[in-house]
Amino acid sequence: MTDGQTRIVIVGAGVAGLSAALAASEAGASVVVIERAPVSERGGNTRFSGGQMTAVGQGGRDGTGSGRRVSREKYLADINQVTQGRTDKALAERFIDGSEETRAWLFRHLVDSGFQTWSRGAELSDGLFGAVERRGIEVLYETRAVGLIERDGRTVGVRVVRDRESHELEGNAVILAAGGFEANPEWRARYLGPGWDLVKVRGSRFNTGDGLKMALDAGAMPYGNWSGCHAVNWDLNAPEQNELEYSMLWTRSSFNHGIIVNQRGERFLDEGEDVSVLIYAKLGQIILAQPGRMAWQVFDAKASSLLSANYRDERSTRATADTLEGLAKQMPGINQGRFIATVAEYNRAVRTDVPFDAATKDGRGTSGLTVNKSNWAQTLDTPPYEAYGVVPGITFTFGGIRIDLDGRVLDVDGYVIPGLFAAGEMVGGLFYFNYPGGSGLTSAAVFGRIAGETAARESQAA
Numbered sequence: 536m537t538d539g540q541t542r543i544v545i546v547g548a549g550v551a552g553l554s555a556a557l558a559a560s561e562a563g564a565s566v567v568v569i570e571r572a573p574v575s576e577r578g579g580n581t582r583f584s585g586g587q588m589t590a591v592g593q594g595g596r597d598g599t600g601s602g603r604r605v606s607r608e609k610y611l612a613d614i615n616q617v618t619q620g621r622t623d624k625a626l627a628e629r630f631i632d633g634s635e636e637t638r639a640w641l642f643r644h645l646v647d648s649g650f651q652t653w654s655r656g657a658e659l660s661d662g663l664f665g666a667v668e669r670r671g672i673e674v675l676y677e678t679r680a681v682g683l684i685e686r687d688g689r690t691v692g693v694r695v696v697r698d699r700e701s702h703e704l705e706g707n708a709v710i711l712a713a714g715g716f717e718a719n720p721e722w723r724a725r726y727l728g729p730g731w732d733l734v735k736v737r738g739s740r741f742n743t744g745d746g747l748k749m750a751l752d753a754g755a756m757p758y759g760n761w762s763g764c765h766a767v768n769w770d771l772n773a774p775e776q777n778e779l780e781y782s783m784l785w786t787r788s789s790f791n792h793g794i795i796v797n798q799r800g801e802r803f804l805d806e807g808e809d810v811s812v813l814i815y816a817k818l819g820q821i822i823l824a825q826p827g828r829m830a831w832q833v834f835d836a837k838a839s840s841l842l843s844a845n846y847r848d849e850r851s852t853r854a855t856a857d858t859l860e861g862l863a864k865q866m867p868g869i870n871q872g873r874f875i876a877t878v879a880e881y882n883r884a885v886r887t888d889v890p891f892d893a894a895t896k897d898g899r900g901t902s903g904l905t906v907n908k909s910n911w912a913q914t915l916d917t918p919p920y921e922a923y924g925v926v927p928g929i930t931f932t933f934g935g936i937r938i939d940l941d942g943r944v945l946d947v948d949g950y951v952i953p954g955l956f957a958a959g960e961m962v963g964g965l966f967y968f969n970y971p972g973g974s975g976l977t978s979a980a981v982f983g984r985i986a987g988e989t990a991a992r993e994s995q996a997a
């Protein structure tokens with residue numbers, strides 16, 4: 536596999552790697568993409584995802600792909616708020632400022648692949664592979680990158696393992712887009728902490744930190760929230776490792792229309808702190824800290840029409856009953872008496888003087904509770920009642936390596952590592968503690984495209 540041809544070597548075929556491949560190819564470079572998964576499981580977390588890309592633009596959706604449109608100011612304020620001011624502002628501005636243009640660019644590629652829009656990650660992924668294949672870009676499947684090759688101080692290629700044999704693949708530059716370490720229980724326990732080895736994985740089984748290890752071994756600077764991750768409410772009985780056919784099926788993010796209780800029968804977080812897209816990604820961590828590392832989302836009939844469609848799937852871990860006592864009997868392990876008392880206390884605390892409005896942050900909260908609910912508080916009094924068993928489901932890890940604004944990897948002293956670029960989940964410094972919905976795909980696409988353009992430009996100049 537060593538042929539000496541001038542080219543850009545890209546590791547990982549998710550949205551970051553494929554955006555890099557398309558951008559580098561458009562800039563005139565020859566590109567090869569290395570992907571660890573077989574064709575049947577290709578696409579990384581991108582393929583598992585909901586496909587929602589939040590971008591700057593006028594409110595609503597304009598048909599060019601799925602996801603919210605927000606103002607630049609709102610996007611920056613959201614990422615700043617959810618990261619408690621820790622986000623790297625220069626990096627955040629870079630991807631937010633590139634979001635609208637990059638989404639339109641992706642959309643053009645998808646239209647050329649026969650898609651009118653994308654509403655799920657599978658369509659986004661298929662469209663990107665279609666675009667890459669049409670440009671004649673080679674994708675080597677079942678090929679695992681394990682190390683970087685450096686010559687005269689420049690990263691020029693990767694060592695790969697294929698069919699248990701080692702090969703070297705060389706070019707002019709390497710773009711790492713191999714995801715985080717969310718599918719590696721040993722690294723999760725090591726960096727995220729005790730208990731994280733036990734959580735269910737929502738996305739690709741191939742994102743085990745290989746790209747990060749290769750970069751760190753080459754002297755890249757660790758950056759960002761290495762003890763933090765995106766983790767959500769996920770079905771209690773979902774498989775330990777998600778599969779492509781289920782995609783988002785096990786996600787339980789309509790919690791703001793009810794209450795969440797632990798096995799002690801107690802509430803432990805503000806279910807209505809903010810809109811779901813601004814808090815859902817931090818709740819997995821809070822559930823992990825509860826007894827048995829699990830919780831129950833509880834709703835009454837008033838919330839029934841507000842729950843997302845996947846709650847209705849027959850595979851949901853759901854209990855229903857016409858009384859709260861009957862419901863509690865179907866919630867194995869819960870302190871039934873305390874649960875009934877918690878609902879009664881909650882019902883008494885709901886501020887019925889404020890009108891309920893599911894469409895906005897309505898300010899209809901509770902008052903006087905140790906843990907209040909800030910919005911969308913409705914009494915739980917209308918049967919049938921429903922309870923959904925949930926556990927933490929990890930999406931991706933926040934710790935990464937440091938890049939400059941053109942996608943170049945920086946070393947531990949802050950200098951550029953010549954020939955080495957990174958994008959996607961591997962980029963550290965964007966997300967801390969929490970995450971604004973729809974910014975994973977967007978930041979991965981923007982930084983992938985930037986890395987592809989920079990790598991092609993610098994390789995041609997070299």
Ligand SMILES: Cc1cc2nc3c(=O)[nH]c(=O)nc-3n(C[C@H](O)[C@H](O)[C@H](O)COP(=O)(O)OP(=O)(O)OC[C@H]3O[C@@H](n4cnc5c(N)ncnc54)[C@H](O)[C@@H]3O)c2cc1C
Pocket residue numbers: 546547548549550551552569570571572577578579580581582583584585586587588589678679680681712713714715737738739741742743744745746782783930931958959960961972973974975976977979
């Ligand atoms: C269930 C779920 C729902 C989501 N929904 C959304 C959403 O709606 N909106 C949003 O913005 N984000 C969402 N996300 C997050 C989003 O999917 C990721 O942030 C984004 O896809 C990251 O892109 P990436 O290219 O960095 O990683 P990936 O798409 O994961 O691609 C990484 C690739 O690298 C490959 N790889 C790993 N190691 C090696 C190696 N050693 N050699 C070769 N290849 C390797 C992997 O096989 C994989 O294909 C969701 C994630 C999940 C799991």
